[in-house]
Amino acid sequence: MHFVKNFCQQSISNFPFINQLFGENKSYESVFSPIIRHIITNKIELKKEILAFIDFLHLEVQILAKNNELNVPLLPLRGLLVYPTMVLHLDVGRERSVQALEKAMVDDHLIFLTTQKDVSIDEPLEEDLYRMGTLTKVKQMLKLPNGTIRVLVEGLVRAEIVSFQDEEEYYSVSIVTHEDPDTRDVEDQALMRTMLEYFEQYIKLSKKISAETYASVADIEEPGRMADIISSHLPIKLKEKQDILETIEVKQRINRVIGIIHNEKEVLNLEKKIGQRVKRSMERTQKEYYLREQMKAIQKELGDKEGKTGEIAELTEKINQAGMPENVHQIALKELDRYEKVPASSAESSVIRNYIDWLISLPWSKKTEDDIDILRAEKILNKEHYGLEKVKERVLEYLAVQKLTNSLKGPILCLAGPPGVGKTSLARSIATSLNRNFVRVSLGGVRDESEIRGHRRTYVGAMPGRIIQGMKKAGTINPVFLLDEIDKMSSDFRGDPSSALLEVLDPEQNSNFSDHYIEEPYNLSKVMFIATANNLSTIPGPLLDRMEIITIAGYTELEKVHITRDHLLPKQIKENGLSKGILQVRDDVILKVVRYYTREAGVRSLERQMATICRKTAKIVVSGKKKRVVITEKNIEEFLGKPRFRYGQAETENQVGVATGLAYTTVGGDTLQIEVSLAPGKGKLVLTGKLGDVMKESAQAAFSYVRSKAKELGIEEDFHEKYDIHIHVPEGAVPKDGPSAGITIATALVSALSGRPIRREVGMTGEITLRGRVLPIGGLKEKTLSAHRAGLTKVILPKDNEMDIDDIPESVRNELEFVLVSHVDEVLKHALLEGVVK
Structure with missing residues (x-):
């Protein structure tokens, strides 16, 4: 009896609405006396009576709180929503949620459940929760061994948060409840039936919900409750369930649920159709598998070695692993299907198989990661190549920009220069500095467009072009691709390969390069193309426009000595089985070899001379004559023989009618001795030396200028009526052409006609006009190097070429005197001596 009184007293203090239920002046004895007497008289189990009494109090509290604010603890839910009248278990583990539950159990077992907007938040705040939730009653609570609390809750009524309070250990909210009305009209009944x-x-359609569930739902008479229960069984998103919970008006809520069910029915119908289609496909696949297994067994029994089953499986795996774009992947599978159906004896079978092999072997996505280290790249380039500062600077600029942007289309560089200056080896060094694969394709002699674009697969022996073949050899989509000897291509009736290269070398187009054999677009935009050429004049203009020209003129004597000492000689010593201690070649000896045994812009002949020295040294060492060989100026002839060239081609004395010109050829710069002789006659002009049309026209222009200025130049005005003039350029077997010999021919003519000798140390180059103006020329660096190599000390240049002097190596500039002229009169002033030789 005492315990029951205590419980009643505690109940009154815990429930703020008790006074409203029974009046403020009633004591707990007057309120609970009948219940206590009933319990004692009938000896009813106390626990059951107390629980029944608590249920009674909750019901009364709900009625009282219908349109009033109620303050209850808050339990946020993650990924879960509770509707009114729902009964379900919850596992609670967060500290604040546990404290809220304990508070609810101490007070009146009421707690407010609402859902988090973001399930990833561990400690939700007011703005992280939906305002609408469910007032629930905690029916059971059990502590699990892992510290989690499992509770059984029953949803009572919709409720909306009015205010939010932080009670330090838990959150509490003031809520206002929203109960469904008891009245129902005909429209409600119609909506319920439809739903x-x-x-x-x-x-x-679903077959995931039992018939018992439907029967229990059909027994519900309240339309709002029916909508809530049906919504809880639908596999819809939490946001949609929250929208239904927030829909207070019953008719609107039912319409929402009807719309959702309709959509879910459409989805299920589609799933059913897709499932049937998949089933049919699986049945067909199983049938094909069964037939293939039968075919395999038959082939095994017959000993048929041409069976394609294993081969097809292997090719399928290779196609899937090739990393092809989706469109190419589908075409490869389609061709594989054709190959499987075509008899092995058919000619088409080998054509299809070759095509599939090419598709598999090409790199579609594999690439090397660029190791962009500017200092390391500079070190590699300097180590492997002496000089060539502009070329190395351009490569380092490319690397720097690529490192900053991380996306740069491959540049199209063209290294132009004479043979043997290191164009190909420089391209290989660029690949090393970039950590890319290197592939070289020689275009010398290519005259068929199909060499670049490939053949159509319908032709016998068809194959891809050299570009696709090179990409297969490279093995990656971003190699350094060398197009060697691009100026040696030609064209015939089968097409122009230089036109086919236009697409390859255009950064705006080569991302979709089309090869006639492959047919599908291939991406070349990540390739760094480098072309090499000896003579830019033979490259078509549109193709030349797509490339960035970097000229490698040739090497000075000093550079050749460095290259030989640091690169060529160590290479030949190693290749010939020697060691550095066995053979020693001094720098002065190397310089002598450069001057007297070679005459070239590059170093190819110089390397051959070093190879000769190494071979003869190897013979001496093997024969046991000596263990160590030192090459000196005294014994160099024992190894290389008598000098083959005279150092410098400058005349040993000043001569009349002999002028030294500077020329540019495909193998670098060279000097030309232009000779003029006079013979009695009637003014006939004879040109010999295998001169081209342009050079002949320069001679005619020089002759006309001299005739027009004869009196001023101290020449007989009627010389053209007394003498036949013969202009000859030695080495007649070598074709020579170009306008830059104009001032040289004019100087030789004036010298021969006036008797004034020409300075032997002077070389000159420049185009002449009929009025005597001197026009600029090209290849100044190469021509200047040839003048320096020939031992000249003064070079006469057109004034407009002054800007090109900076390209000449400093060591050469310091040893030559440059005279800039704009008229032939200035040329004659510097080239001719005053005295007359008779």
Whole structure:
């Protein structure tokens, strides 16, 4: 009896609405006396009576709180929502949620459940929760061994948060409840029937909801409650369930549920159709598998070695692993299907197989990661190449920009220069500095467009072009691709390969390069193309426009000595089985070899001379004559023989009618001795030396200028009526052409006609006009190097070429005197001596 009184007293203090239920002046004895007497008189189990009494109090509290604010603890839910009248278990583990539950159990077992907007938040704040939730009653609570609390809750009524309070250990909220009305009209009944009918159809399609569930839902008479229960069974997103919870008006809520069920029915119908289609496909696949297994067994029994089953499986795996774009992947599988159906004896079978092999072997996505280290790249380039500062600077600029942007289309560089200056080896060094694969394709002699674009697969012996073949050899989509000897291509009736290269070398187009054999677009935009050429004049203009020209003129004597000492000689010593201690070649000896045994812009002949020295040294060492060989100026002839060239081609004395010109050829710069002789006659002009049309026209222009200025130049005005003039350029077997010999021919003519000798140390180059103006020329660096190599000390240049002097190596500039002229009169002033030789 005492315990019951205590419980009643505690109940009154815990429930703020008790006074409103029974009046403020009533004591707990007057309120609970009948219950206590009933319990004692009938000896009813106390626990059951107390629980029944608590249920009674909750019901009364709900009625009282219908349109009033109620303050209860808050339990946020993650990924879960509770509707009114729902009963379900919850596992609670967060500290604040546990404290809220304990508070609810101490007070009146009421707690407010609402859902988090973001399930990833561990400690939600007011703005992280939906305002609408459910007031629930905690029916059971059990502490699990892992510290989690499992509770059984029953949803009572919709409720909306009015205010939010932080009680330090838990959150509490003031809420206002929203109960569904008891009244129902005809429209409510119609909506309920429609919703129930849709739900029944959905259950038949879904087959995931039991018939008992439908029967229990059909027994519900309240329309709002029916909508809530049906919504809880639908596999819809939490946001949609929250929208239904927030829909207070019953008719609107039912319409929402009907719309959702309709959509879910459409989805299920589509899933059913897709499932049937998949089933049919699987049945067909199983049938094909069964037939293939039968075919394999038959082939095994017959000993048929041409069976393709294993081969097809292997090719399928290779196609899947090739990393092809989706469109190419589908075409490869389609061709593989054709190959499987075509008899092995058919000619088409080998054509298809070759095509599939090419598709598999090409790199579609594999690439090397660029190791962009500017200092390391500079070190590699300097180590492997002496000089060539502009070329190395351009490569380092490319690397720097690529490192900053991380996306740069491959540049199209063209290294132009004479043979043997290191164009190909420089391209290989660039690949090393970039950590890319290197591939070289020689275009010398290519005259068929199909060499670049490939053949059509319909032709016998068809194969891809050299570009695709090179990409296969490279093995990656971003190699350094060398197009060697691009100026040696030609064209005939089969097409122009230089036109086919236009697409390859255009950064705006080569991302979709089309090869006639492969047919599908291939991406070349990540390739760094480098072309090499000896003579830019033979490259078509549109193709030349797509490339960035970097000229490698040739090497000075000093550079050749460095290259030989640091690169060529160590290479030949190693290749010939020697060691550095066995053979020693001094720098002065190397310089002598450069001057007297070679005459070239590059170092190819110089390397051959070093190879000769190494071979003869190897013979001496093997024969046991000596263990160590030192090459000196005294014994160099024992190894290389008598000098083959005279150092410098400058004349040993000043001569009349002999002028030294500077020329540019495909193998670098060279000097030309232009000779003029006079013979009695009637003014006939003879040109010999295998001169081209342009050079002949320069001679005619020089002759006309001299005739027009004869009196001023101290020449007989009627010389053209007394003498036949013969202009000859030695080495007649070598074709010579170009306008830059104009001032040289004019100087030789004036010298021969006036008798004034020409300075032997002077070389000159420049185009002449009929009025005597001197026009600029090209290849100044190469011509200047040839003048320096020939031992000249003064070079006469057109004034407009002054800007090109900076390209000449400093060591050469310091040893030559440059005279800039704009008229032939200035040329004659510097080239001719005053005295007359008779």
